[in-house]
Amino acid sequence: MDHPRIVIFDTTLRDGEQSPGCSMNVSEKLHLAQQLDRLGVDVIEAGFPIASDGDFEAVQRIAATIRRPIIAGLARACTGDVDRAWQALQGAAHPRIHVFLATSDIHLKYKLRISREKCLEQARDAVRHAKLLCSDVEFSPEDATRTDVPFLCQVVEAVIAAGATTVNIPDTVGYTMPEEYGQLIQTLREKVAGIDKVTISTHCHNDLGLAVANSLAGVQNGARQVECTINGIGERAGNASLEEIVMAMRVRPDRYAYQTAVVSEHLYASSQMLSEITRVPVQPNKAITGRNAFAHEAGIHQDGMLKNPLTYEIMTPQSVGVPDSRLVLGKHSGRHALALRCEQLGHQFERRELDEVYRRFVVLADRIKKVQDSHLLELIQDVVSGAVGPDDVTGQNKKFPPTAVALPFPRAISAVAGANGNANSDDTHPAQISGSAGQEQARPGAAPANWFGRAPVPLADHHNEQEDYLWGV
Numbered sequence: 001m002d003h004p005r006i007v008i009f010d011t012t013l014r015d016g017e018q019s020p021g022c023s024m025n026v027s028e029k030l031h032l033a034q035q036l037d038r039l040g041v042d043v044i045e046a047g048f049p050i051a052s053d054g055d056f057e058a059v060q061r062i063a064a065t066i067r068r069p070i071i072a073g074l075a076r077a078c079t080g081d082v083d084r085a086w087q088a089l090q091g092a093a094h095p096r097i098h099v100f101l102a103t104s105d106i107h108l109k110y111k112l113r114i115s116r117e118k119c120l121e122q123a124r125d126a127v128r129h130a131k132l133l134c135s136d137v138e139f140s141p142e143d144a145t146r147t148d149v150p151f152l153c154q155v156v157e158a159v160i161a162a163g164a165t166t167v168n169i170p171d172t173v174g175y176t177m178p179e180e181y182g183q184l185i186q187t188l189r190e191k192v193a194g195i196d197k198v199t200i201s202t203h204c205h206n207d208l209g210l211a212v213a214n215s216l217a218g219v220q221n222g223a224r225q226v227e228c229t230i231n232g233i234g235e236r237a238g239n240a241s242l243e244e245i246v247m248a249m250r251v252r253p254d255r256y257a258y259q260t261a262v263v264s265e266h267l268y269a270s271s272q273m274l275s276e277i278t279r280v281p282v283q284p285n286k287a288i289t290g291r292n293a294f295a296h297e298a299g300i301h302q303d304g305m306l307k308n309p310l311t312y313e314i315m316t317p318q319s320v321g322v323p324d325s326r327l328v329l330g331k332h333s334g335r336h337a338l339a340l341r342c343e344q345l346g347h348q349f350e351r352r353e354l355d356e357v358y359r360r361f362v363v364l365a366d367r368i369k370k371v372q373d374s375h376l377l378e379l380i381q382d383v384v385s386g387a388v389g390p391d392d393v394t395g396q397n398k399k400f401p402p403t404a405v406a407l408p409f410p411r412a413i414s415a416v417a418g419a420n421g422n423a424n425s426d427d428t429h430p431a432q433i434s435g436s437a438g439q440e441q442a443r444p445g446a447a448p449a450n451w452f453g454r455a456p457v458p459l460a461d462h463h464n465e466q467e468d469y470l471w472g473v
């Protein structure tokens with residue numbers, strides 16, 4: 001595999017967090033950053049340190065804790081911002097200062113009220129200042145896709161001369177089209193002196209639903225970093241979706257012969273964790289991580305899937321980490337099964353923490369027959385925050401109801417095929433499952449319905465598992 005390597009720059013914690021309803025506190029950001037680290041992203045944009053004390057602290061804590069990826073802090077093109085970003089990044093193993101300044105005439109005239117000459121000078125000076133502090137400097141000409149192309153080339157050339165190592169070309173307003181954006185990247189590569197020494201990056205917004213297509217067009221024309229977010233969250237209509245970018249390259253290497261370091265099996269857990277933290281559910285038909293992404297409804301599709309999943313499935317649910325729906329947790333489940341499920345949901349625990357999760361799990365499982373992912377996520381949340389005792393797990397002080405969490409996939413067809421090879425008709429349609437709010441799952445204390453709408457395979461059937469049933473003994 002010598003396909004060109006694409007740097008995945010995750011901006012869920014910065015651009016994503018700017019989207020309505022998606023704000024996160026410091027510990028939530030740190031928790032998500034740990035998941036992004038597991039996911040294998042190359043760069044984590046942890047925040048915009050000058051924006052608030054909370055942002056500063058989040059960047060600082062992530063920089064001090066997460067050691068493998070590059071940690072980026074955003075700064076406007078001025079000394080105060082750059083210094084503040086650098087201050088927050090002090091503890092980072094691999095810090096990056098990300099400087100931005102708008103370059104389109106419309107932004108220069110109405111927002112910044114400066115001339116092109118002033119803009120050029122300010123961009124150059126800010127990058128030069130950042131470079132004195134940090135060897136890794138990224139520059140973004142905001143609203144690049146609506147910037148006069150010769151002027152954009154001039155700015156990019158100036159910031160490269162001033163020391164920028166990555167040049168990002170943002171489609172800030174989600175205005176560009178794939179061919180046009182690809183052409184822009186191509187033009188920069190042809191016209192800008194020194195551009196071959198830096199990494200060109202994409203940053204595309206989804207106002208016309210083209211963020212992923214535009215990013216891929218950028219890559220095909222020489223961009224080697226893609227800025228994106230989990231679940232595609234971000235300003236307005238969002239940013240390019242990380243999971244879609246990664247899987248497009250993985251499923252179609254014949255067209256997109258590039259590789260990333262993302263461990264695709266962690267995509268689902270990452271998506272779930274973000275949804276859990278922000279309480280913003282994933283749209284059911286969201287590509288890759290929506291709960292219908294692997295559900296098959298039409299009879300002819302079901303028939304084809306049972307004969308051979310390749311008929312309608314271009315990737316397996318396992319390849320993006322959709323949990324095995326056959327594993328149902330109940331009070332006879334052991335620590336191993338619990339730990340595995342926690343991991344699938346994006347939570348890894350030390351032995352002592354797992355003991356606590358398990359202890360609470362047993363109390364809960366004693367009351368309700370099957371512990372659903374949503375219950376487990378709640379319980380994990382309690383253990384992580386240290387908020388409540390084990391007897392409160394099904395009590396009144398829940399931080400969020402089960403319905404606030406996106407449900408796992410109703411992987412109807414292939415789960416049946418995988419479990420017993422039987423085409424039985426007990427497959428409940430996903431829509432029925434998701435619309436069953438009034439059913440058992442909503443009644444505390446009652447045996448909750450299986451999300452998947454069928455009788456679970458009992459854990460006793462997992463003969464080969466060496467279960468450790470006793471949590472504290």
Ligand SMILES: [Zn+2]
Nearest residue numbers: 015172203235
């Ligand atoms: Zn953006």
